[in-house]
Amino acid sequence: MTADQTISLAPETRSGTLVLASASPRRRDLLAQIGLAPALIDPANVDEAPLKGELPRPHAQRLAEDKARAVAARHPGCFVLAGDTVVAKGRRILPKAEDEKTARACLWMLSGGRHKVIGGLALVLPDGRLLSKTVISQVAFKKLGHEEVRAYLASGEWHGKAGGYAIQGLAAAYVKWIEGSYPNVVGLPLFEANALLRGNGYQPNPETGIQP
Numbered sequence: 001m002t003a004d005q006t007i008s009l010a011p012e013t014r015s016g017t018l019v020l021a022s023a024s025p026r027r028r029d030l031l032a033q034i035g036l037a038p039a040l041i042d043p044a045n046v047d048e049a050p051l052k053g054e055l056p057r058p059h060a061q062r063l064a065e066d067k068a069r070a071v072a073a074r075h076p077g078c079f080v081l082a083g084d085t086v087v088a089k090g091r092r093i094l095p096k097a098e099d100e101k102t103a104r105a106c107l108w109m110l111s112g113g114r115h116k117v118i119g120g121l122a123l124v125l126p127d128g129r130l131l132s133k134t135v136i137s138q139v140a141f142k143k144l145g146h147e148e149v150r151a152y153l154a155s156g157e158w159h160g161k162a163g164g165y166a167i168q169g170l171a172a173a174y175v176k177w178i179e180g181s182y183p184n185v186v187g188l189p190l191f192e193a194n195a196l197l198r199g200n201g202y203q204p205n206p207e208t209g210i211q212p
Contacts, residue, residue, distance in 0.1 A: 016126075016203060021071035021082035026168070026187040034190055036197065036204055044070040044082060048096075056088035056118050061134050064120030068132075072124035079202050083188045084120040087163030089113075097164035100153050106164030107152065112143035115163070119184040123196050131196060135189040137180030139167070144174060 018036065020028060023043035031038060044067035050059050067082035087094040089109055097103035117139060122132040152171065158164045165171040167178075167185045183190040 017075070017078040018197070018202060018204075019071060019075050019078045019080045021067045021080055024083075024187055027083055030183055030186060030188045030190055031193070034194055036194065038081070040075065040078075042071050042074060044068075046070055048084075050093050054093075055091055056086045056093050056116065057134055057136070059093055060084045060086040060118040060120030061122075061132055062120070064122035065130060065132050068122035068124045068130060072128070072130075076128075077126045078124075079126060079197060079200075080124040081193065081197065082122045083193075085162050085184075085187050086118040086120070088116045088118060094163040096160055096162050097158045098160065100158075103153055103158035103164035104149060107144060107149050107158075110141045110163065110165070111149075112141060114138055114140045117163075117185045119181070119187075119189045119192075121189060121192055121196065123200065125200055131200065133192060133196070135181055135184045135192050137178060137182070137184045139178050139185060140176040141174050142176050148174070 017039045019040045019042055020031065020038035021042060021044045023041070028038065028041060046063065046066045048063055063084035064082050067084065068080050071082065072078070072080040094106050094109065095102055097106055115138070117137045119135040120132070121135065122130060124130050152158065152165070155170055157166050157169045157171070167175060178185065181189045181191065
């Protein structure tokens with residue numbers, strides 16, 4: 001799905017409609033897990049490159065807010081939810097791995113140590129107000145061997161993933177422990193997303209969402 005495609009998943013009512021500003025199937029599946037089915041999926045087309053000197057936490061929050069604003073402009077009167085996931089080693093923002101060389105470098109950087117996964121979350125309300133927050137999880141990787149790195153690269157699971165890995169897949173075997181939200185590491189902090197929506201008046205469709 002390209003960034004300019006909009007997918008309707010449920011009858012749109014405009015009032016109380018939930019729009020997910022992301023093309024990520026992981027975020028859609030995570031919301032469905034807790035009964036929050038977006039009526040529309042409309043990915044934001046924003047530049048995700050870090051600003052000069054930008055640190056991981058402000059970067060994640062800025063991108064989530066930029067995505068929410070961009071999509072909200074196309075869907076006035078809706079709840080627009082956006083997220084961004086940043087994998088950080090110290091002050092360094094790890095890239096989304098689009099090639100094997102980048103994925104390999106990320107895996108060796110994460111091997112045998114701790115890193116942070118920072119989830120930026122932003123919600124534009126029907127009245128146009130924007131609310132946002134960040135959620136930080138810590139992840140510890142085992143010390144990887146050359147054969148483990150080779151096998152993971154061969155799987156292709158790393159492609160397009162922040163930090164070059166997907167915790168919900170084969171890379172789970174490399175994770176010694178997690179501190180904080182697991183869904184945040186997957187792609188969306190569910191507790192915070194649900195609280196943000198429900199705490200600001202969003203009521204899911206009784207046929208598709210969790211009940212009050």
